[in-house]
Amino acid sequence: MTSPSPRTDNPFMTPTEWAYLAVLCALIFVLLPLALDGFRLNLVGKYLTYAFVALGLAICWGYCGILSLGQGVFFGLGGYCMAMYLKLEASSVENTRIQSTPGIPDFMDWNQVTALPWFWTPFKSLPLTLIAVVLVPTLFAFVVGAAMFKRRVGGTYFAIITQAIAAILTILIVGQQGYTGGINGITDLRTLHGWDIRTDSAKTLLYFVNGGLLVACVLAAQFVKRSKLGRILVAMRDKEDRVRFSGYGVASFKIFAFCLAAAFAAVGGAMFTLQVGFMSPSFVGIVPSIEMVIYAAIGGRLSLFGAIYGTLLVNWAKTTFSESFPELWLFGLGALFIAVVLAFPDGLAGLWRRHVAPLLTRRAKAPMPQRAATLPKGAPAE
């Protein structure tokens, strides 16, 4: 096949991918808001904040092959950064007149902390907070990534270490109650720069902001995927040594993928805090981190869109089933994960690509071109 073949020119998105994006936008911005009441829409907004994490995992785990079982750490750090700002705003001197030290968050007062700790001060400013939301988790990911990947720690060992970090951070937050709010987390959040986030209209607006940010992250992920860097990530997953001996510093590329996933997770965490109205260590630890990996796996870890649909579906199922059979849900989730690993390793996206997409193509153009032979389903660049 000569030069203008599908694999040698490199558009930002193929027509199919534009169609997928259009469907996703229609779903998030039109269908769901029309079909759901305010409470349910807010719930979907909460699910979509997890989709940021799953999207990061698609890049980091699916493309680059780095399984992180500690993405809750970055989700949590982003969420805590946002919560600290909101809490400080809610803890104005007027609101906290009855405390022995007015003007500091209530849980500090209960824990005999009498002055605002130094690391809380930057969160008095909204711009600094917005920077910190992304920067703090990303820098943390950079430090962890640099320490691991420069020493060529990978695979299972890396997964275990990320899990240990998730456990450590949870223990730290729970233990330092006076500084972090402890096991209850940071609660009773009210306003963002004077704007009440608890009203229905605010929640609806936040839902749309969240959706917009998610689409922006999808586009960013798509840019990375379509760049040469995206193909290097896939190449490293296949033959790390070949990439190294082609003149690339393999560690830097892994650090990049890990940091990108952390940044996405952090944005999701911050949006979670805004929409749900609190942040607690139960979103930082091992269990939520693994649940998020399951979302990505069920959606199809090689697919950006799959990760989002996987998150939505699993969470919808979780809500539905745990309303009726609360004790059975975790078994259901476990069974689903086993089913994915055994029966359809490429997740929902794999099923779509194998069974539904070819049907659509065939219907679209009756005599099917030969392209399918050179572009098998499940190609990594999809």
Next chain:
Amino acid sequence: MNAAILPGASAGQPDFLLAVEALTVSFDGFKAVNDVSFYVDPDEIRVIIGPNGAGKTTVLDLICGRTRATSGSIKYKGSELTKLSESAIVQAGVGRKFQTPSIYDDLSVFENLEISYPRGRSVWGALTFKRDAAVRDRIHEVAEMIFLKDHLSKRAEFLSHGQKQWLEIGMLLIQDPELLMLDEPVAGMSVAERKKTAELLHQIIKGRSVLVIEHDMKFVEDIAHRVTVLHQGKVLSEGSMERVKNDPKVVDVYLGH
């Protein structure tokens, strides 16, 4: 020390492209490579032969930085390689082909070649890399040389074994290294593929030094300028194929079998 071995090299103008001196690597006391020295001239094709376990692949691993030397030195164009990172060694101009075809199964032939194109090797460079005409032309040119121009959009995993070997050779060609190291480039190939590979190698060795490990004696005779025989981690003999072939020590441990 340099001046003693390389007369005239003191002016910073090394005579050899690659100078391996007293190279030793020991794995838990076992010396896989023991006090090996050899010198490769610019544009020379050097073949390393020797029985299994002689340390041939380890020598290549040491040169490209995959294994770190216990002692000794490897000088490439006058600079020491033993301290450099793997990617810095590649960027200095040393390319390495692995024994089993080492290509990216999930990418197309085109994309495999593109990754080896020597531009945009940093994270930022890779993110902003543009697939421009220069890149395309070079990839098409190399694909033609390695007999894969009709397979550019094929996923590499569907290539035959021989085609995979060629693809990896092509990936090295795109890097345009001054020193090319090939580990058994014709192993596992059919007779026809072998012939085509010999042709290919003849074509690509122009203007660069090549270090080849090979067992196929006919092939070695065909391409080698000089031959180094390794045995139990040491240099057993060195010289033209003619000389090495008639060296009784070599006949005894290797060629005689």
